Amino acid sequence: MNIVLIDPPPAEAELWYIQEARQLQHLQQHLKLQVGEQLKVGIRAGQRYLTEVVAIDAQGVALKPIMSQPCPGKIPLTLIVALPRPKVLRRLIMDSVSLGVEKIVLIHSYRVDKSYWQSPFLQQLPHYIDLGLEQAGDTIAPQIEIYQRFKPFVEDVLAAQIAAGQTAWVAHPYAEQAMPHAIDHPCSIVIGPEGGFIPYEIELLQQNGCQARCFGTRILRTETAISYVIGRLYQ
Amino acid sequence: MNIVLIDPPPAEAELWYIQEARQLQHLQQHLKLQVGEQLKVGIRAGQRYLTEVVAIDAQGVALKPIMSQPCPGKIPLTLIVALPRPKVLRRLIMDSVSLGVEKIVLIHSYRVDKSYWQSPFLQQLPHYIDLGLEQAGDTIAPQIEIYQRFKPFVEDVLAAQIAAGQTAWVAHPYAEQAMPHAIDHPCSIVIGPEGGFIPYEIELLQQNGCQARCFGTRILRTETAISYVIGRLYQ
Structure with missing residues (x-):
């Protein structure tokens, strides 16, 4: 957690509050946060600030904003990925x-x-997004879209974008x-499931304008492939 | 598991055997392997083969080699990383x-x-290496070195390499x-711990010829940073 994400406080509020149990536990147990220390805070979908801790009590942590800080920019990538385990x-x-x-x-x-689509983990996406934003010091959630049918997604949605x-x-x-x-334009990358896309799926993607590209002969886990590809494509 | 790694069989053996419980469980439960099917097998520190399954019994899986297959090449990278959790x-x-x-x-x-150095997980390195090789279809384990003191490593080992x-x-x-x-020469990359290197450590690295390089303003987890950097550096 490199920043703490909070909901937008009321415009007139002089003090802001961290009250989420997960965040309070991290601040107290890992960072051993003390009154008077500085803390980086992000307003969800808003700006990032350096703040000062003015009180810590049973209800949470009270903060006073000191100055705003720049948020890192997004990369213009649409990541299309087969639902993993x-x-x-x-x-x-x-x-x-x-x-x-x-x-x-x-x-x-x-x-x-098919059972993956019934997983309760799918309900946790907003929480996983928070964890990623807090890791990177970002405040802006990415767009998320879900398509449970492959062919209509490729033929209608992806083909239209291409x-x-x-x-x-x-x-x-x-x-x-x-x-x-090191490209300098937006793109979409499609990453298959464990075991890869079947030949029919690769063909359908190609027929609809998606170009197949390799990156070596090693077969990587999905998560590993994603950060590998992003490191390769963008500055 | 995209290949199954086995120890080198005797030179005169006509059949090879898979007998490791972890591998047998994967082959039976996940792949539901049957006699007559083909299976990719790697000989530890040796070649990779396409084989045919000739028997499956309580003692393991018996294989007959069909033909050798190319192993993926290594990238000429020395990854120096602070011991993670x-x-x-x-x-x-x-x-x-x-x-x-x-x-x-x-x-x-x-x-x-300091407690990380006492972790029983450190004894599991050969197993983790097997998992990585079986994922990528490789048979050659990387070299592994361990240095429990930062300063002597930087001043003696790293400085000499530079x-x-x-x-x-x-x-x-x-x-x-x-x-x-996309570089085309060998290099060493040094990746810090969670929370990063302290300024003294960065200075010591720089004084000994190691150059500091950024990749954006986002703070990444160690594992994410490693695949990101490798995707960036090598073809």
Whole structure:
């Protein structure tokens, strides 16, 4: 946690309050926060501030804002990813958010177990987003979209974005062309499930304008592939 | 698990055997392996083969090699990383190995809790390496070195490598110059602990020839930073 995210305080408030149990526990047990110390705080969907701790009591931590600080910018990436196992979902969302992905799209695919769509972890997305924002010092949540049917997503949603000029690449270990380095334009990256997309899915993506690109012959876990690709594509 | 790693069988053996409980469980429960199917197998520190399953019984899986397959190459990277929390160590080693890192060096740093060095997880490194190799389809374990004292490591070991012509960069969010993209030479990357290196450590690294490089203003988790940097540096 490199900043503490709080809901927007009333405009006239002189003091702000941290009252979420998870955050208070972290501040007390890990940081051993004391009155008089400085603390970085982000207003959800707003600015980031350096603050001073003016009181710590049973109700929470009271803060006085000192000065605003710049938020890191997003990268113009739409990450389209086959819904992973529930245990992986938390890390995948948290990492993608901390890396600054602008939009995350979760899709179905043949090798996604249908039970994953019933997982209670899917209800926790806002919490995972908070963890990623607090890790990276960001305050702006990415857009999240969910499509439980592969074919309509590719033929209607993705194809329309590509027709409108968006570059889209699917990470595919058997593609001949390599994923580029250091691009300076927005793009969409499609990442398959454990075991990869089936040939029909790769073909449907390609027929709809999505280009297959490899990055070496090593097969990576989904989370590893995501940060690898982002490091490669953007400054 | 994209290949199954086994110890080198006797040179005259016509059949090879998988007998490790972890691997057998995966093959039976996840892949529901049947006699007659093909299976990718790697000989530890040796070649990779396509094999055919000729028998499955209480003692294990018997295989007949069909043909050898190419192993993915390593990247000429020495990854020097402050020992992470025990729970993170498994993923960090597994990911670094699956990404093809040639050498991994675990070091102490001011913000590494001393208790981490007593963790039983440190005894599990060979197992974590196996997991990374089996993920990536590789058979060659990276070199692993461990230094429990920061200053002697930097002044003696790292400085000597730099003096011998090796480029070394420390990932540092406040550096002015950015980490490059797509290099074509070996290098060492130094990654700090949660909370980062302290200023004294950054200064000592720089005094010994290690150059500080940033990659954006976002603060990433160690594991995320490693795959991000590797995607950025190498093809």
